[in-house]
Amino acid sequence: MMTERQALQRVVAVAAIVPVAAGLYGVVFGINGMEGGVPNISADSHFRYLSGLLTGVGILFLTCVPGIEDKGRLFRFLTLVVVLGGLARLLGLWLTGVPSLTMLAALGMELGVTPSLCLWQARIAGRARDAEAVLGTAAAPGARLR
Numbered sequence: 001m002m003t004e005r006q007a008l009q010r011v012v013a014v015a016a017i018v019p020v021a022a023g024l025y026g027v028v029f030g031i032n033g034m035e036g037g038v039p040n041i042s043a044d045s046h047f048r049y050l051s052g053l054l055t056g057v058g059i060l061f062l063t064c065v066p067g068i069e070d071k072g073r074l075f076r077f078l079t080l081v082v083v084l085g086g087l088a089r090l091l092g093l094w095l096t097g098v099p100s101l102t103m104l105a106a107l108g109m110e111l112g113v114t115p116s117l118c119l120w121q122a123r124i125a126g127r128a129r130d131a132e133a134v135l136g137t138a139a140a141p142g143a144r145l146r
Helices: 004-033 041-063 072-096 101-136
Strands: none
Touching: 004 041, 004 101, 041 072, 072 101
């Protein structure tokens, strides 16, 4: 039977594939990958740079999967970065109009799924700390249990 920790690890691994794949797609195809036409070269360069950052964020989330209960600090930082990006996207929606369904799905990931996963990770980390504290009372001084 799968534990809640294992379920979180699997969900985070699957969710992290989204920014890795989307970022790599953006790096390879540039702004033309979004829609055809002749791109502004500077806009394409900026798009590819941001796609590289997106790839990196996804890879860093993947590094949180092993030992996920101990990765709270990194997980919260990455969540902050993603939420800030989502808020910027939300501002763009308000200023320029509703984007494609793909961008709306990304907004849902940024402002819904990622913060929810962060809360879930904090819950798992708290349970791990509690279990370690209980087990630690019977362990030798200075020993850390896993």
